Amino acid sequence: MILYFSGxxxxxxxxxxxxxxxxxxxxxxxxxIKAGDTSPVTSDERLxxxxxxxxxxxxxxxxxxxxxxxxxxxxxxxxxVKDS
Numbered sequence: 001m002i003l004y005f006s007g008x009x010x011x012x013x014x015x016x017x018x019x020x021x022x023x024x025x026x027x028x029x030x031x032x033i034k035a036g037d038t039s040p041v042t043s044d045e046r047l048x049x050x051x052x053x054x055x056x057x058x059x060x061x062x063x064x065x066x067x068x069x070x071x072x073x074x075x076x077x078x079x080x081v082k083d084s
Contacts, residue, residue: 001024001027001041001043001045001046001047001048002018002019002022002024002025002027002048003027003048003050004027004028004049004051005051005052006030006050006052007052008052011050015048018048018050022046024048029051
């Protein structure tokens with residue numbers, strides 16, 4: 001699953017290309033936020049998260065969350081892509 005947030009469209013562009021290349025599901029956090037959807041996002045498979053990094057600084061909350069796995073199940077296959 002490719003999960004992304006894009007403020008400028010750059011992260012969306014990259015996420016779409018990764019999803020096509022990997023034949024994987026694409027999920028927009030922008031759409032979930034606009035719809036008021038606060039349900040958990042889960043995947044037993046690979047999870048790739050993309051987000052904008054303003055002024056070269058990662059959003060602290062997003063980085064903390066991507067570094068966490070479930071107890072006894074560390075996060076695997078994590079990729080953070082910086083766009084500017």
